[in-house]
Amino acid sequence: MRDFQIVVLWSDVLFAVLLAALAAGVAYAFRHEHLRRAWHTVFANRSAMAALVILLAYLLVTVLDSFHYRPALDQPDGVPQTKVQYSVEVLSLLDVALTTLRDTREKTYSAPFATHFFEKQMLEAPDGKQYRDYPRLKFGGAHLKDPAERAGDIAVRAAGGAALGGMLWLLAMLPIVRGVACSHQWTLTKAAREVLRGGTQIAWDGFAWALLFVLVLAGVLGTLSGHYHVFGTDATGNDVLYQTLKAMRVALMIGTLATLVVLPLGIGLGLAAGYYRGWVDDTIQYIYTVISSIPYVLLIAAASLMMTMLIERNGALFATAASRADAKLVALCAIIGAISWTTLCRLIRAETLKLRELDYVQAARCFGVSSLRIMLRHILPNAFHIVLITVVLDFSGLVLAEAVLSFVGVGVDPTSISFGMMINKARGELARDPLIWWSISAAFVFMVSLVLAANLFADAVREAFDPRALPSRRRLRLGAAK
Amino acid sequence: MNQAPAETVLALRELSMHIDSERGVVRALDRVSFEIRAGETFALLGESGCGKSMTALSLMRLLPPAGRVAGGEVRMGGRDLCSLTEAQMRRVRGGDLAMIFQEPGTSLNAVLTVGQQLGEVLAIHRGLKGEAARAEAVALMKQVGIPDPERRLNEYPFQFSGGMKQRVMIAMALAGKPKLLIADEPTTALDVTIQAQVLDLMATLQREQRMAMMLITHDLGVVAKMAHRIGVMYAGHLIEEAPRERFFTKPAHPYSVKLFEALPEGHRQAGKLATIPGSVPPLTTDFIGCRFAERCPHAWDRCRGEAPSWHELGEGQRVRCHLYDAIEAGRLASRSGAAEQAAKPATRSGETLLEVEQLQVHFPIKRGVFQRTVGQVKAVDGVNLSLRAGRTLALVGESGCGKTTAGKAILRLIEPTGGGARLGGADLGALDTKSLRAIRSKMQMVFQDPFGSLNPRLRVAEIIDEGMDALGIGGDVATRRERILEIMRLVGLRPEMADRYPHEFSGGQRQRIAVARALAVSPQLIVCDEPTSALDVSVQAQILNLLQELQAELGLAYLFITHNIGVVEYLAHEVAVMYLGRIVEQGSAEEVLKSPRHPYTQALLAAVPRADLSAAQANGMPPLKGDLPSPSNPPQGCHFHPRCPKAADACRQAYPERVALSSTHTVACHFAR
Numbered sequence A: 001m002r003d004f005q006i007v008v009l010w011s012d013v014l015f016a017v018l019l020a021a022l023a024a025g026v027a028y029a030f031r032h033e034h035l036r037r038a039w040h041t042v043f044a045n046r047s048a049m050a051a052l053v054i055l056l057a058y059l060l061v062t063v064l065d066s067f068h069y070r071p072a073l074d075q076p077d078g079v080p081q082t083k084v085q086y087s088v089e090v091l092s093l094l095d096v097a098l099t100t101l102r103d104t105r106e107k108t109y110s111a112p113f114a115t116h117f118f119e120k121q122m123l124e125a126p127d128g129k130q131y132r133d134y135p136r137l138k139f140g141g142a143h144l145k146d147p148a149e150r151a152g153d154i155a156v157r158a159a160g161g162a163a164l165g166g167m168l169w170l171l172a173m174l175p176i177v178r179g180v181a182c183s184h185q186w187t188l189t190k191a192a193r194e195v196l197r198g199g200t201q202i203a204w205d206g207f208a209w210a211l212l213f214v215l216v217l218a219g220v221l222g223t224l225s226g227h228y229h230v231f232g233t234d235a236t237g238n239d240v241l242y243q244t245l246k247a248m249r250v251a252l253m254i255g256t257l258a259t260l261v262v263l264p265l266g267i268g269l270g271l272a273a274g275y276y277r278g279w280v281d282d283t284i285q286y287i288y289t290v291i292s293s294i295p296y297v298l299l300i301a302a303a304s305l306m307m308t309m310l311i312e313r314n315g316a317l318f319a320t321a322a323s324r325a326d327a328k329l330v331a332l333c334a335i336i337g338a339i340s341w342t343t344l345c346r347l348i349r350a351e352t353l354k355l356r357e358l359d360y361v362q363a364a365r366c367f368g369v370s371s372l373r374i375m376l377r378h379i380l381p382n383a384f385h386i387v388l389i390t391v392v393l394d395f396s397g398l399v400l401a402e403a404v405l406s407f408v409g410v411g412v413d414p415t416s417i418s419f420g421m422m423i424n425k426a427r428g429e430l431a432r433d434p435l436i437w438w439s440i441s442a443a444f445v446f447m448v449s450l451v452l453a454a455n456l457f458a459d460a461v462r463e464a465f466d467p468r469a470l471p472s473r474r475r476l477r478l479g480a481a482k
Numbered sequence B: 001m002n003q004a005p006a007e008t009v010l011a012l013r014e015l016s017m018h019i020d021s022e023r024g025v026v027r028a029l030d031r032v033s034f035e036i037r038a039g040e041t042f043a044l045l046g047e048s049g050c051g052k053s054m055t056a057l058s059l060m061r062l063l064p065p066a067g068r069v070a071g072g073e074v075r076m077g078g079r080d081l082c083s084l085t086e087a088q089m090r091r092v093r094g095g096d097l098a099m100i101f102q103e104p105g106t107s108l109n110a111v112l113t114v115g116q117q118l119g120e121v122l123a124i125h126r127g128l129k130g131e132a133a134r135a136e137a138v139a140l141m142k143q144v145g146i147p148d149p150e151r152r153l154n155e156y157p158f159q160f161s162g163g164m165k166q167r168v169m170i171a172m173a174l175a176g177k178p179k180l181l182i183a184d185e186p187t188t189a190l191d192v193t194i195q196a197q198v199l200d201l202m203a204t205l206q207r208e209q210r211m212a213m214m215l216i217t218h219d220l221g222v223v224a225k226m227a228h229r230i231g232v233m234y235a236g237h238l239i240e241e242a243p244r245e246r247f248f249t250k251p252a253h254p255y256s257v258k259l260f261e262a263l264p265e266g267h268r269q270a271g272k273l274a275t276i277p278g279s280v281p282p283l284t285t286d287f288i289g290c291r292f293a294e295r296c297p298h299a300w301d302r303c304r305g306e307a308p309s310w311h312e313l314g315e316g317q318r319v320r321c322h323l324y325d326a327i328e329a330g331r332l333a334s335r336s337g338a339a340e341q342a343a344k345p346a347t348r349s350g351e352t353l354l355e356v357e358q359l360q361v362h363f364p365i366k367r368g369v370f371q372r373t374v375g376q377v378k379a380v381d382g383v384n385l386s387l388r389a390g391r392t393l394a395l396v397g398e399s400g401c402g403k404t405t406a407g408k409a410i411l412r413l414i415e416p417t418g419g420g421a422r423l424g425g426a427d428l429g430a431l432d433t434k435s436l437r438a439i440r441s442k443m444q445m446v447f448q449d450p451f452g453s454l455n456p457r458l459r460v461a462e463i464i465d466e467g468m469d470a471l472g473i474g475g476d477v478a479t480r481r482e483r484i485l486e487i488m489r490l491v492g493l494r495p496e497m498a499d500r501y502p503h504e505f506s507g508g509q510r511q512r513i514a515v516a517r518a519l520a521v522s523p524q525l526i527v528c529d530e531p532t533s534a535l536d537v538s539v540q541a542q543i544l545n546l547l548q549e550l551q552a553e554l555g556l557a558y559l560f561i562t563h564n565i566g567v568v569e570y571l572a573h574e575v576a577v578m579y580l581g582r583i584v585e586q587g588s589a590e591e592v593l594k595s596p597r598h599p600y601t602q603a604l605l606a607a608v609p610r611a612d613l614s615a616a617q618a619n620g621m622p623p624l625k626g627d628l629p630s631p632s633n634p635p636q637g638c639h640f641h642p643r644c645p646k647a648a649d650a651c652r653q654a655y656p657e658r659v660a661l662s663s664t665h666t667v668a669c670h671f672a673r
Helices: A010-031 A033-043 A046-064 A093-097 A099-103 A147-184 A188-197 A204-225 A240-276 A278-293 A296-313 A321-355 A359-366 A371-408 A419-431 A438-465 A471-481 B052-059 B086-092 B114-126 B130-143 B162-175 B192-209 B220-226 B244-249 B254-261 B301-305 B326-335 B403-410 B433-442 B460-471 B477-490 B495-499 B507-519 B537-554 B565-571 B589-594 B599-607 B613-617 B649-653
Strands: A004-007 A068-071 A121-124 A130-133 B008-021 B024-037 B041-045 B067-076 B097-100 B180-184 B212-217 B229-234 B237-243 B310-314 B317-320 B352-367 B372-388 B392-396 B418-423 B443-446 B525-529 B557-562 B574-579 B582-588 B658-660 B666-668
Touching: A010 A033, A010 A240, A010 A321, A033 A046, A033 A438, A046 A093, A046 A204, A046 A240, A046 A438, A093 A099, A093 A240, A099 A240, A147 A188, A147 A204, A188 A204, A240 A278, A240 A321, A240 A371, A240 A419, A240 A438, A278 A321, A296 A321, A296 A371, A321 A371, A359 A371, A359 B443, A359 B460, A359 B507, A371 A419, A371 A438, A419 A438, B008 B052, B008 B212, B024 B052, B024 B067, B024 B212, B024 B237, B041 B052, B041 B220, B052 B067, B052 B180, B052 B212, B097 B162, B114 B130, B114 B162, B130 B162, B162 B192, B192 B220, B192 B599, B212 B220, B220 B244, B229 B244, B229 B254, B237 B244, B237 B254, B244 B613, B254 B537, B352 B403, B352 B557, B372 B392, B372 B403, B372 B557, B372 B574, B372 B582, B392 B403, B392 B565, B403 B443, B403 B525, B403 B557, B433 B443, B433 B460, B443 B507, B460 B477, B460 B495, B460 B507, B477 B495, B477 B507, B507 B537, B537 B565, B557 B565, B565 B589, B574 B589, B574 B599, B582 B589, B582 B599
Parallel strands: B041 B212, B041 B229, B097 B180, B180 B212, B392 B557, B392 B574, B443 B525, B525 B557
Antiparallel strands: A004 A068, A121 A130, B008 B024, B008 B067, B229 B237, B237 B317, B310 B317, B352 B372, B352 B418, B574 B582, B582 B666, B658 B666
């Protein structure tokens, strides 16, 4: 009988809080017309919809990777079961889904889709003679009798995977098409045509094609990865695809959890500085000028080394290596957040300085409304587009910052897998001849697609919410229609 | 001047301009035709959103990105401007056609000297460079009346005042020796005394150079002073065209007639102002009948079903209105004189409500690393006012004279430096935060900009509720809701508007919401800070009527801050004229407006352009020279002496004492006795 114990990591909790806040925000936006209209503009943007699909795919992987548990250890037969022993290894739902990838460890490097190792090894022939050759992999292409059949086999399996992806896509698109058909009173065929051609107000075409791409890719990777190492293996024989998928969670965590620290600091101090002015403003400005004038790598390095020391010293508090690594991740997010609130604070302060002079704030003061209430009711809602734009724009910067920090060795715990760690390892791999290119390539492609999608989405958000963005296209039309 | 018919400089034939927008095609201009002859000023008149500026931009082919000329032509010098290439058009702009914009502050490049900017135009359109260009620039600066041009050419725009900047803009426009000068609200952003200077300059230059001028304005006073012919625009359509005399004696179109009736000046407390109900229809509308039919008091079935064509009325006047169709002649006769003015509600005055004594607001000027105070801007410097319940006191003055600061200091939105105000016996200056909050409900403020004074994120009901909620009056939510709806009815808003957001309302409706917000806490005093200056004439009339009615009904006292003399004439019982932080003349409206004694008041009243031909021509007084001095460094002696035509030695030495001319009328001038 297998049993398990649920493990709740700090980052999981915070991430859940963040998701809940996101859901609340969506609900709030839906109820408020000006927000709904702005988001409508975002969703009318084709590249934003495509980027949204990519981001949701990353989010799905992260969510799956955020339900952790410890499996119970199999008790040897005959030993009386007094107490269930749990494994020290903490697994996530994603690990379960990727069991094949986890269990198919090779000995060392192998190229993508390889059937043999990348380097020659000493082998022993049945006659006892030793010779050097490329040995077959234990799992990669192990089902093939003759490695020459490989290309055909890959093509067949890829086609199968693509078909599976396509079918999933059809299933996913069906409700959307039906919804569109219902709201426009169209027939299903017409709705489907309009959706794919971009004839709808919301850019469903961008969504559809990006979803097709993601699902076909997932289908192909999914079917192939059962029999091959699609992205190859690293120095210790681990599947690179598995590592890449695991790295997504760290990237997304850093990108999002840091905002939990940034938001209260940036908004609170920015509002206070802009509203009260005088010595409050001077003090806050002084603090953020000092913080932003220290090189951030240096500051983070110092802070995270201190954190590491603290965590090591209180090692007893952490039951597993995973929870210790997680504590380091959360600490890193907090540190990054505590340093990067300055941009938001500066922007909010400037906007507050402008808004506080507006007549409706004056009118509120005329009624004797308290300062806190003025800030929350009159200033913050009118400066909130800045918060949103900054958060979305900062996301990609934070993901990249993690890569830089892990590269210089002050990032996440060495036991957890992140894009930065993968790139760090590639330092050695790139110096070899022949080159080991797949590990860094996989990390590169997946990180770039995340950051690119985030940037495209951020652009659309900025365009929709920033009153100053794109005056030529949006404002002039409205101005003339006045 | 020769009387031969001058040549036509520019002719618009059936020009249409459309803008593609998300809400459909905006027909910004719809088959507009007119001609401008050399040496003539053609004024384009209308409310905002009627397509006046779009006409100018279409002529210059400076259309917004989504805009396009949909038909018609613009003929100038034998060419159709619409068919020119962009490169040819660049020669025309600044060469044949020059334009002056509304906001002098943003029309000049802040990082180039005035000389460089003038030199650029001279190089492009006249091929002048080096010394020749400089000499020409100096000549131009002299022409537009900028003193010491050699030195000022090397200065940057920030070193010029608003009026001076507009002069520079005019010099730049003249640099290309244009045949036609387009002036888009050239003086709207300027104070009346400066406006008078600039208008005089433009009229002189035009006479000297026999240049044609197209003047875009909403101000009938400016039209009366400047224009030879007038075209009235409404919703993208030209609806009336007439020479000045005809237009001011016999305006034909009901819209033109209403524009005159809605003007507050001259109505001196006689009756309610005529208003035009509703607002300009959106230009995306597909018009079938007359565009003005919805708001027209004379409209009948034909107006809604058939678009009127032009009817010639003789003497160069023509109008697009069915009333002037020969077969409708009887209708016109029966309708005339039908508009009876309702009597203005009587107001009753009560006890003294507000008393301001020696109010001072000084802002320290801080310099250097340690932010030492090196001087004071005396924005308000010893102001005395008193206001009785049910009365209106107008605080008049040019921008920068401290009138808004005074209003805010009375409400303690700005902390006064000295002196104080008493409201119904309570010394406002001495109150602590808590008792101040308690008295806030007695005094409220209505602001100038109806778009900036309402939080765009709150619904109308929430906006009106804010004061009651903050001050804890009005009972529970249900009672308050009841009161909100009642107040909305009072200011002429429909109850179903309570749950809408401000952006769904027009400027006039927003100002009604702002008034409702102030009224919700049942104040006794409302400080109105230019509440109508951002509104069109017809809407201004609605708000003025509303304020008048509320005063009669609720016995409110208004401290009305404004620079618009017309509004003062209509609304005020008492007037205080402010100059550089001090009151120079104070008295009943009758005394101050009819027999002003302070030279500044006299000049201010003379500078106001009147929508009335006799006044425009009989204006004997030359406009006031110079600009308002900086309040950080006011002139010695009487603040007004550098600009005063009567100034004598005594004025340069001592600030004049206040002289009482009657029990109510006081003047601070050495010559008042």
